[in-house]
Amino acid sequence: MDTPIAPEHDFHHPRLVWAALAVFCAALLALAVFQSAALVTLSYDWPPSPLTERTVQMIETWHGWMEALGPGEWTTALGESMEEQREALVAP
Amino acid sequence: MLFPTVSFAVFFTGVFALSWAMRARVEGRKAFLLVASYVFYGWWDWRFCFLLAFASLVAWASGLLLVQDKCKSGVEKRTGKLILAIAVTVLLGILAFFKYYGFFLDSLQDLLFALNLQRDLPFLQIVLPVGISFFTFQAISYVVDVWRGQVTARRSPLDVMLYISFFPQLVAGPIVRAADFLPQLEKPAQLARPMVTVGLMLCLFGLFKKMVVANYLATDLVDPVFLDPADHSSLDVLMAVYGYAVQIYCDFSGYSDIAIGTALLLGYRFAENFNQPYRAVRLQDFWRRWHISLSGWLRDYFYIPLGGSRPTKKRGSRFGALLTYRNLLLTMVLGGLWHGAAWTFLLWGTIHGAWLALERLAGLNENKSTGGAIAGWFITFHLVCLAWVFFRAENMDGALTMLATFAAFEAGPSILTWFALALIFTSLAFQFGPARLPNRTGAMLGTMPLWITGLIFISGLLLTLWLAPGGTAPFIYFQF
Numbered sequence: 001m002d003t004p005i006a007p008e009h010d011f012h013h014p015r016l017v018w019a020a021l022a023v024f025c026a027a028l029l030a031l032a033v034f035q036s037a038a039l040v041t042l043s044y045d046w047p048p049s050p051l052t053e054r055t056v057q058m059i060e061t062w063h064g065w066m067e068a069l070g071p072g073e074w075t076t077a078l079g080e081s082m083e084e085q086r087e088a089l090v091a092p
Numbered sequence: 093m094l095f096p097t098v099s100f101a102v103f104f105t106g107v108f109a110l111s112w113a114m115r116a117r118v119e120g121r122k123a124f125l126l127v128a129s130y131v132f133y134g135w136w137d138w139r140f141c142f143l144l145a146f147a148s149l150v151a152w153a154s155g156l157l158l159v160q161d162k163c164k165s166g167v168e169k170r171t172g173k174l175i176l177a178i179a180v181t182v183l184l185g186i187l188a189f190f191k192y193y194g195f196f197l198d199s200l201q202d203l204l205f206a207l208n209l210q211r212d213l214p215f216l217q218i219v220l221p222v223g224i225s226f227f228t229f230q231a232i233s234y235v236v237d238v239w240r241g242q243v244t245a246r247r248s249p250l251d252v253m254l255y256i257s258f259f260p261q262l263v264a265g266p267i268v269r270a271a272d273f274l275p276q277l278e279k280p281a282q283l284a285r286p287m288v289t290v291g292l293m294l295c296l297f298g299l300f301k302k303m304v305v306a307n308y309l310a311t312d313l314v315d316p317v318f319l320d321p322a323d324h325s326s327l328d329v330l331m332a333v334y335g336y337a338v339q340i341y342c343d344f345s346g347y348s349d350i351a352i353g354t355a356l357l358l359g360y361r362f363a364e365n366f367n368q369p370y371r372a373v374r375l376q377d378f379w380r381r382w383h384i385s386l387s388g389w390l391r392d393y394f395y396i397p398l399g400g401s402r403p404t405k406k407r408g409s410r411f412g413a414l415l416t417y418r419n420l421l422l423t424m425v426l427g428g429l430w431h432g433a434a435w436t437f438l439l440w441g442t443i444h445g446a447w448l449a450l451e452r453l454a455g456l457n458e459n460k461s462t463g464g465a466i467a468g469w470f471i472t473f474h475l476v477c478l479a480w481v482f483f484r485a486e487n488m489d490g491a492l493t494m495l496a497t498f499a500a501f502e503a504g505p506s507i508l509t510w511f512a513l514a515l516i517f518t519s520l521a522f523q524f525g526p527a528r529l530p531n532r533t534g535a536m537l538g539t540m541p542l543w544i545t546g547l548i549f550i551s552g553l554l555l556t557l558w559l560a561p562g563g564t565a566p567f568i569y570f571q572f
Binding site: 016025028 | 101283285554559
């Protein structure tokens, strides 16, 4: 089997699990900060319930903070800039 | 649950943490991963979990029966074959019902209409379960491998159920072999630094290929042209076909990269599924590089049992060669039909099968000169593109309109942009660069502190999300 990693690397490092988990948690935090709009969209797809309602409100509040503090606005601005650049590249 | 979503990111983080917390309890970890895989699959439609469990249990029970049969003496061979035949028929029956029932009735209705014999046929509204072609093929391979003695039948249904439903590869492959995966379940999983760095880089490269390259090409060029080819110029049609070649590669290989990467992060190794397919100089070479797990499956469970290339070698006669060509054609036609029940897929498989036979007939395998290699690459790439027209088109009319519009060589208003052209030609240029780029990058990062990989991964993830168009498009191979 042609695998990405050679079997000689087979030894387990328990601390590596914590390190990798820290990377995942940091990635989730980065998503929550810079992609808070995507979180709002995701929460709108959840089935309606009192818990969902409360969670959606919390996510909307979070998104409001991110917009006010800057990261949300930067994301929107970058997305719009990318769209403008792409549309400016007209037919050859 | 789609890979490039926040839901999957949260789900995977939880599964990663809990599965490694259970590392020492091998059986408990397997049970946990099985539950996680069913949650992942049930996210689309929980009712299909029963179908997945049924296919897995058929494979597991057949494996046990085959082992018991081998332990006996006397007439066991015949009984073994019967068990194998029943198991394969049941598994193919599931696939046939969900995938081909509607196509069969449509074709029958057309035939009856042509013969002026109209009848009310029992049409049903059948929803195709996600990934059915993948998990039934894995179930079949388990039963056949047990029958051949290449895999030891598992007493515990847990192993077989996890092998068939393991979430990284469940809905769009790679089609993992039991002989490769089951031994990995026997001992506590390992996590070494290169596994983390390579796994993260595979996920990052896969996300970029899917979310940026494939999604932009689909929305900006491929979808509008294939939707109404007659309304576009010949250049648009040509570029849309090239664009689709790149789109399907980035979409499918992107999924495979993420699947292999997430499995690696959980401590399991999958074989590679793509290796720069568009640099192939012959079609045979292309099939060694494209969807490697499917071409390997078709070779081992269909082409070789049909006789493979043995008739040519054994008999050395023209008749023997004809049998080999027939085997190639039938294998590729089956490969086409595996993708779906439509005449377009049948023709896609026939083009590939016929050209493979032609390559063998012309003895193209021996051509090693540079000029021959360039010509071989040009012909192979364009033949693959021609076949993609049928693969992508909604129906035969759509495919023929695409070809007719191209053949008309008409200029006209174009939707082509420099951005789309850059995506197409840059992606094609990467086919000729260093192979296995995510693996190399990950291996290089494996020698550095992990926070560097983490920083690259998070920055790359945010950059991909900023660059990608809005919305979440499903992977092309989900429909198969």
